[in-house]
Amino acid sequence: MTRAATLCALLLLAAAPALAVIETYEFSDPQLEARYQSLSEELRCPKCQNQNIADSNAPIAQDLRRQLHRQLEEGASDEEVLDYMVARYGEFVRYRPRFGGAALALWLAPAALLLVGVVVLVSTVRRRAAGQPQQLSAQEREEVERLLRDGEEP
Amino acid sequence: MASRLKLFLPLFLFALLALFLFRGLSLDPKEMPSALIDRPLPAFSLPRLDGEGEVTQSDVVGQVSLLNVWATWCVSCRVEHPYLQQLADAGVPIIGLNYKDEDAAALDWLGELGDPYRVNIADRQGSLGLDLGVYGAPETYLLDAQGVIRYRHVGVVDERVWQGVLQPLYRELLAAGGAP
Numbered sequence: 001m002t003r004a005a006t007l008c009a010l011l012l013l014a015a016a017p018a019l020a021v022i023e024t025y026e027f028s029d030p031q032l033e034a035r036y037q038s039l040s041e042e043l044r045c046p047k048c049q050n051q052n053i054a055d056s057n058a059p060i061a062q063d064l065r066r067q068l069h070r071q072l073e074e075g076a077s078d079e080e081v082l083d084y085m086v087a088r089y090g091e092f093v094r095y096r097p098r099f100g101g102a103a104l105a106l107w108l109a110p111a112a113l114l115l116v117g118v119v120v121l122v123s124t125v126r127r128r129a130a131g132q133p134q135q136l137s138a139q140e141r142e143e144v145e146r147l148l149r150d151g152e153e154p
Numbered sequence: 155m156a157s158r159l160k161l162f163l164p165l166f167l168f169a170l171l172a173l174f175l176f177r178g179l180s181l182d183p184k185e186m187p188s189a190l191i192d193r194p195l196p197a198f199s200l201p202r203l204d205g206e207g208e209v210t211q212s213d214v215v216g217q218v219s220l221l222n223v224w225a226t227w228c229v230s231c232r233v234e235h236p237y238l239q240q241l242a243d244a245g246v247p248i249i250g251l252n253y254k255d256e257d258a259a260a261l262d263w264l265g266e267l268g269d270p271y272r273v274n275i276a277d278r279q280g281s282l283g284l285d286l287g288v289y290g291a292p293e294t295y296l297l298d299a300q301g302v303i304r305y306r307h308v309g310v311v312d313e314r315v316w317q318g319v320l321q322p323l324y325r326e327l328l329a330a331g332g333a334p
Contacts, residue, residue: 059254088284090287
């Protein structure tokens with residue numbers, strides 16, 4: 001039993017590299033590597049649309065990773081890299097689109113919805129607070145008493 | 155009266171949502187407009203596939219033409235090949251961009267299936283492909299006489315695509331100037 005468990009654990013450990021992307025790049029500076037990681041997670045693979053290029057094994061994602069590595073080693077800023085990618089693949093390649101244009105709706109929708117929620121909440125609370133039990137007028141009281149006494153029929 | 159109308163609010167919202175979702179059914183999420191529409195063909199200098207020197211953007215620009223991205227590893231390219239041949243026979247200039255392929259395999263393919271291309275650019279590393287924003291072959295770009303990209307079609311060019319989309323644009327560009 002313990003043997004089987006050990007074997008299982010070992011096999012699981014051996015499988016871990018399968019989760020990693022195939023190729024690895026050497027970086028001259030660990031900071032570049034960190035930027036490579038964050039950019040490759042932010043860039044979206046144009047071919048396999050719901051993956052970033054860090055996760056995708058599509059040939060185009062490999063090309064983009066190679067390009068990203070080269071640009072970073074050449075000293076490009078994050079902004080330059082993103083501009084380069086957007087110029088070729090459109091705003092589509094960014095998982096965090098720029099503020100403006102068609103993406104404006106995406107950026108503003110959460111705030112707008114929150115605002116609507118607050119308005120609804122405030123108005124509901126106010127109405128509840130204002131809705132104190134009202135006093136019946138003399139005429140209404142008479143009507144109620146008559147209904148209680150005689151039933152529905154007039 | 156106003157509160158009566160308010161009762162219908164969920165229905166309105168539902169109808170609006172249903173409208174959006176229904177519209178979404180007929181949209182193809184893979185259909186992305188190229189980022190290079192109305193921009194000139196990127197500059198390049200790459201070997202010709204037939205080995206006869208280099209080819210640059212100025213060599214392929216000058217008339218309204220199609221730029222077809224293809225490769226021997228691309229199954230759909232084989233599907234569209236006979237139709238490209240038909241277009242070429244009808245006089246449509248087609249420039250080939252042999253994308254991340256092996257020259258020998260590509261030359262074999264052209265020898266075997268016919269060569270609809272005016273010239274073939276050998277983009278072995280996919281560098282021009284990257285500048286064009288190619289994300290998978292086949293892709294077909296429509297260039298005007300000044301070498302400006304006017305349209306991109308991703309996927310197989312067949313009779314339906316040509317007659318429905320590419321030909322009207324092609325004719326429009328021809329009429330605007332630029333002999334075939």
